[in-house]
Structure formats: structure tokens, C-alpha cells
Amino acid sequence: MSASSITPIRWCDDGHLELLDQRALPDRHQTLVVTSAAEAATAIREMVVRGAPAIGITAAYGVVLAALEEGNDSWQARLASAMTALAESRPTAVNLFWALKHMREIIAAHQHTEAAPVAALLEAARAIHRQDLEDNLTMGELGADLIARSAPCAVMTHCNTGALATGGHGTALGVIRSAWGRGLITRVHANETRPWLQGARLTAWELEQEGIPVTLAVDSAASLLMAQGRIGWLVVGADRVAANGDVANKIGTLALAVQARHFGVKVMVVAPSSTFDLGLASGVEIPIESRDARELTHQGERAVAPSGVDIYNPVFDVTPASLIDAIVCEQGVIERPDRSAISHLFTARG
Numbered sequence: 001m002s003a004s005s006i007t008p009i010r011w012c013d014d015g016h017l018e019l020l021d022q023r024a025l026p027d028r029h030q031t032l033v034v035t036s037a038a039e040a041a042t043a044i045r046e047m048v049v050r051g052a053p054a055i056g057i058t059a060a061y062g063v064v065l066a067a068l069e070e071g072n073d074s075w076q077a078r079l080a081s082a083m084t085a086l087a088e089s090r091p092t093a094v095n096l097f098w099a100l101k102h103m104r105e106i107i108a109a110h111q112h113t114e115a116a117p118v119a120a121l122l123e124a125a126r127a128i129h130r131q132d133l134e135d136n137l138t139m140g141e142l143g144a145d146l147i148a149r150s151a152p153c154a155v156m157t158h159c160n161t162g163a164l165a166t167g168g169h170g171t172a173l174g175v176i177r178s179a180w181g182r183g184l185i186t187r188v189h190a191n192e193t194r195p196w197l198q199g200a201r202l203t204a205w206e207l208e209q210e211g212i213p214v215t216l217a218v219d220s221a222a223s224l225l226m227a228q229g230r231i232g233w234l235v236v237g238a239d240r241v242a243a244n245g246d247v248a249n250k251i252g253t254l255a256l257a258v259q260a261r262h263f264g265v266k267v268m269v270v271a272p273s274s275t276f277d278l279g280l281a282s283g284v285e286i287p288i289e290s291r292d293a294r295e296l297t298h299q300g301e302r303a304v305a306p307s308g309v310d311i312y313n314p315v316f317d318v319t320p321a322s323l324i325d326a327i328v329c330e331q332g333v334i335e336r337p338d339r340s341a342i343s344h345l346f347t348a349r350g
């Protein structure tokens, strides 16, 4: 499978969704068939599909599945309850709520039709999927232009922000792909990303598919790599960007940004406009997901912590805007992000 053919989400015209099961990667490539909105919500919750844009796209197709379902309730009631279940699947990535809002607008426009507006909902879900890929390609070029200022250099990335996490190409990994294609990058340092290992299992795999040189290291090696002057840019994605430019992303991003500032490494956040939540004044308002203690206490079936130990397992953190050099969005690049720069970008572009 080449990187360009990695397709984590596929709508099938007989009315079901196929998800590449990311829990089994990199050793097994298995597909999960999803036939209802409830199954789509479970797949998001259980990380069959993950990454902010991919979660939003899956939720949009989940609404289409609900429209295709049959039952005694009105289609309006059925879709309302499906959207509640989808909205409860994961709390941090705002792309999920953005996609549901979009689908809700389609439903509102067809409120009085007798049957659920399946065709219109499917077209909307497909458009969200397509647009995400287009946005990633745009951001890839914009981000690569920034890297060009210090090229050639090695970059560090965290978590997985590639084709697996999006409609294709990727956000931060999309910038890395584009920059590699332009000869601007010498190597990618991927952090393993404890505890779920998105960096080891998914990012290293995606980069290897494409022949982009990648070195995998434990998360705690990042500061040493930066101290040795081996990293030009830290390039990460986002799950939610507040109106003042604070960024929620995979746990560990905050520590990386602090270290980067200390060692003079530039920090780039790559996020489409669907990841911005301009209704939140700052990052303290972003809901942070905590996941199961077992992610820390076990490796597979083996216990690696004493039974019953108290566990703290937040899976995102918030990096203040002051530690970010640039946010790359498909609408444009925001250097030294703050409230006024963000508001200017979105008002200028609509």
C-alpha cells in the first residue's frame, strides 16, 4: 500500500462505511464494516478511526447511515438521536461537532420532507471528505514555504496527523510530505506518542510507505534531540484551536513546545478551519478527554503497573499561543498567533 493510497474511510455505494482499523496497524490491515450511526460512534470512541478531521468525516457519514436506517420513529427523531450519540463519542476534536453542525443544516433545509434526505446528506458528507483533502494539500504547500526558510533541515512530529487522521495527505504530516517532495527536509523524527503509540504504529508506518526517512524515538528523547541542534521545526496538528490561538493537541505537545522555545526550535501547528473553535475565548475552555486507565496499566494483556494504582490519563493538552511560531490553515498562515491575527484571518477571508 503506498501512502497516497492509504484510505482510512471509504463510503460504499450500497450504503455502508468501511474503516481501516487503526488499532491493528501496522502489522494487520483489517477493515471494519460500519452499517449504523451507533456503530460509527463506537468506532470513533474505540479509536478504529482517529485524528480530528477523520473523526469529523466519519461522523458525517454516520449521519448518512442513520438516514438509511429504518424504524418506528420519524426520520427526524432518528437522526436527532444518532447525532447525539455521535457527539458523545469523543469530546476534544471540534471537527466532530463542526461536521455534525453542517449535517444539521442540511437536515433543517429538508425538515418537512416525508423521507430522510439521504442523497443531500451523502453529498454533504462526501463534500466534507473531499474538502478536507483539498485543504490538506493547500496547507502542505503553505507549511512547506515556512520550512523553506530554514531548509534543508530535520523536523520533529508528534502523534499521527497523516492520511490516516484526515481525508488524505495529512495536516502536519501533509506539510512534511509536501516539504519532502520539494527537497526541504532531510529526516523526520517521530515521537512514539505514549500511551497509544500513534507515532510508532501509524506515523512511522505512513512515512516508511513513502520512503521518507524517519527515526522513531521515545517521547522523552525529544529534548535531547532539540538540545543537540538536530531539529529545525516541530510540526504538529491540532484537535481544537481557540480564538486566542491556544491549541489543544495530543498529550505531550505542550512539553514539546516548551522545550522547543528553550532550544530555539520553531513550532508550527497545522490545522484546517474546521479545527478552529472561535466560540472559545482561550484554551482553558477546551474539554480535555481522559481515557481508560488500562492504556497505562497494560501492554496488551501484560500488566505494567500495580493493580489498582491511581491513574491520570488525559490524552490531549493545551499549548498557549505564545509558544507557537505559526499556525498554518488552508485560509492562510498566522505567524505569532494571537486573538487579533486569528480574527483578522477569518474576517478577511470570510
Ligand SMILES: CSC[C@@H](O)[C@@H](O)C(=O)COP(=O)(O)O
Pocket (backbone or CB within 6 Å): 050, 051, 052, 053, 093, 158, 159, 160, 161, 162, 165, 166, 170, 171, 172, 198, 236, 237, 238, 239, 249, 250, 251, 315
Ligand atoms: C490531523 S490530526 C491532529 C490531531 O487530531 C492529532 O494530532 C491528534 O492529536 C490525534 O489524537 P487521537 O487521540 O489519535 O485522535
